[in-house]
Amino acid sequence: MRRFRYILLLLALMLSPQLIFAEEEKHEELNVQEIIFEHMLDSYSWHVTKIGEKDIVIYLPVILYSKTSGWHVFSSRRLHENGGSYEGFYPADQESAHAGKLMEKMADGTMVRPIDLSLTKMALALLINGALVLLLFLPAARWYRKHEDDREAVPGKYVSFVEMIVTLVEDSIVKPCVGKNYRKFSPYLLTAFFFIFTCNLMSLIPFFPGGVGVTANMSITLFLAACTFIAVNVFGSREYWKEIVWPDVPTWLKVPIPIMPFIEFIGIFTKPIALMIRLFANMLGGHMAMLVLTVLIFIGFSAGKVLGGSMTFLSVLFNIFMNALEVLVAFIQAYVFTLLSSVFIGSAQVEHHKKELKIDKE
Amino acid sequence: MSLLIPDSGLLFWMLISFGVVFFLLAKFGFPIITKSVEKRRGYIEDSLEDARKAKIQLAKVEEDSKAIVAEANKEQGRVLNEAVEQRDKILANAKEEASKISQKELDTAKAQIQKEKEEAMLSIRREVAALSCDIAEKIIRQKLSSEEAQMDMIEKMLDEVSTLTKAEKTA
Structure with a gap:
């Protein structure tokens, strides 16, 4: 997200009207879609900022494995220097499914996607966010380990804060939703919550270590949903599987044609897919809205100075609102993901559900 | 469209970063925090329970001590009363005893005095008798210094004795 840069740039431009014309002449065609997708998509380098005419870019390593030519490891600076292509790898077509990625040109002219393990902008952002999460919790955990036997130790502000957020998640989400086996799943759910929350918040910071919408990326949410899927199904109780294969419904619903088991089976996959799409769509939506509001400024200026000025005012106003909203959404989405994961895990921990009911009736 | 298609490279990096974070936090992070909390x-909770118990105990002890103090006060009053009673009784007894003893002493003294008086009277009588005998003897000696007087006397005495024996015989 470089809208802050745009806003600052714009303020500078407003002070010198002559420059505006120059800028307008340079960028006559304003491709809104391209600007937005450039921000939402991954890239091989991290464009930090622009000072004057000089771009400040972090060039990240490109790691590719081709079945024909083996491993290729090079800095993305090479791509930049060679107009996007290097060592037989070319950027994919903008319209294709792999837009923005490198493709290998084969001998017969076809483009094949290599195995791409490049440390991209999003990968780096993930590492930074992960490090931040560790930095938040490990020192607090060390304090606890140090004071393990001292029952009257009083934690300081930082440790108290960590304790507060950890107990908040554990007491209000994990314990009530997972049930009595919560201890086994609590570390995963806590990690998921704080990882997502940190990523969401970092994506709202418009400059270097932040500003990358990792949770607005399908790969990330797919991974997180897959973790929940594993937690639900691998650690599911026998009763849970019994209810899928042989649910408690009239027999004709399951014997000749297994309608209910089929629906239950579909349900296994729809739950994590819902998790994946929800987080992705919410974060993507918020970022898109902010980007569109920012781009409005440029659209306004391409129509005229007066419109541009008023558009700027409105845009900044709306962006402040959107940012505040997104901070809320950042928390809510992390909360919802953890909550639903807990509920799904908890529902897979059912035990002797029917027996209890019978006892109740008696 | 590429926005919707998961990328294997990113999945790999996500696996590394989330995996490391999860591993470290699950091993060294959250369990110790939640356990300690x-x-x-x-x-x-235990301390509060203890404090509650101690409070109850304290109240009980206070009540007990109050009861003990009240009991002690009562006892003190009783003992004092008893002491006063005892004192009065002892005094009365002592008075009675003293008066009895003094009476007895008085009586013995009186008796002694009586006895001594009698003895004195007796000895005085004896003295007087002896004295009167002496005097009588002396008088008699003086009176009977002559022969005729002695014969008169004897005569007279004989008369007297004979009258006495006559009287006795008649009696």
Whole structure:
């Protein structure tokens, strides 16, 4: 997200009207879609900022494995220097499914996607966010380990804060939703919550270590949903599987044609897919809205100075609102993901559900 | 469209970064925090329970001590009363005893005095008798210094004795 840069740039431009014309002449065609997708998509380098005419870019390593030519490891600076292509790898077509990625040109002219393990902008952002999460919790955990036997130790502000957020998640989400086996799943759910929350918040910071919408990326949410899927199904109780294969419904619903088991089976996959799409769509939506509001400024200026000025005012106003909203959404989405994961895990921990009911009736 | 298609490279990096974070936090992070918090919670609950118990105990002790003090006060009053009673009784007894003893002493003294008086009277009588005998003897000696007087006397005495024996015989 470089809208802050745009806003600052714009303020500078407003002070010198002559420059505006120059800028307008340079960028006559304003491709809104391209600007937005450039921000939402991954890239091989991290464009930090622009000072004057000089771009400040972090060039990240490109790691590719081709079945024909083996491993290729090079800095993305090479791509930049060679107009996007290097060592037989070319950027994919903008319209294709792999837009923005490198493709290998084969001998017969076809483009094949290599195995791409490049440390991209999003990968780096993930590492930074992960490090931040560790930095938040490990020192607090060390304090606890140090004071393990001292029952009257009083934690300081930082440790108290960590304790507060950890107990908040554990007491209000994990314990009530997972049930009595919560201890086994609590570390995963806590990690998921704080990882997502940190990523969401970092994506709202418009400059270097932040500003990358990792949770607005399908790969990330797919991974997180897959973790929940594993937690639900691998650690599911026998009763849970019994209810899928042989649910408690009239027999004709399951014997000749297994309608209910089929629906239950579909349900296994729809739950994590819902998790994946929800987080992705919410974060993507918020970022898109902010980007569109920012781009409005440029659209306004391409129509005229007066419109541009008023558009700027409105845009900044709306962006402040959107940012505040997104901070809320950042928390809510992390909360919802953890909550639903807990509920799904908890529902897979059912035990002797029917027996209890019978006892109740008696 | 590429926005919707998961990328294997990113999945790999996500696996590394989330995996490392999860591993470290699950091993060294959250369990110790939650365990310590739970332990502290238990400790606080125990302490509160202890404090509650101590309070109850204290109240009980206070009540007991009050009861003890009240009991002691009562006892003190009782003992004082008893002491006063005892004192009065002893005094009365002592008075009675003293008066009895003094009476007795008085009586013995009186008796002694009486006895001594009698003895004195007796000895005085004896003295007087002896004295009167002496005097009588002396008088008689003086009176009977002559022969005729002695014969008269004898005569007279004989008369007297004979009258006495006559009287006795007649009697």
